[in-house]
Amino acid sequence: MKKIFCQIFGHHYSVSKKVTQHIKEYKCVHCGKEVTTDVSGNLSTLTPELQDINQTLEIIYQKRHAGEQQVA
Template sequence: MKNTTTPKKNPFLSIFCSLFGHHYVVSKKVTEHIKEYKCVHCQKQVTTDVGGQLSALTPQMQEINSTLEDMYHKRHTRIVRSVA
């Protein structure tokens, strides 16, 4: 089992995000259409859902994204091999 540490949140940056909104950057590219994002100020993590909207990155969504990423990479390598 992995031991994970949660980054300490700065209350000032949380206020900044509540006033001006989050500044998300791509933290992981799952597929061509699904990505995981992280706010550079408060470290909040979100992902794109089925409808293309941003939703909170829960442990269940992380598991779904990792499974989807594995399937995507397997399919992509199989397609590349068949073309070559």
Template sequence: MNRSTTHHGKKFSSFFCNLFGHHYIVSKKVTQHIKEYKCSHCQKQVTTDVSGKLSELTPQMQEINSTLEDMYRKRHNRQVPQVA
């Protein structure tokens, strides 16, 4: 994805997002229901919370998502029988 930047950079991106709204793309799939998103313009990071709404991705939320991803992966690997 080619993107031209100006010397105003982040100011223009934040203005664009303030005017038109963020354009979030999935940056990480934690579980089937919880994902982390990143705005393609201003790089703001959000995640889905317990109620399914988007909330800002804080270091505490990153740690929670990481732990949840590990638990989900271990449980999923344990439930799927491995074919020999």
């Protein structure tokens, strides 16, 4: 039933994870479909490969910003 809702009205995404300031992962509140922003800022289906890329980006982003906070 929830998938039919999304087919008719479209997905209603909410942020499920903030990877960096510009890259986020989203999940549809109705059907559970997961997407992420790509390099161009468009939404792409969250594949295992993109999950690995996002995890790596998140680690790099956190390390970079942790270093900036200590210097300031």
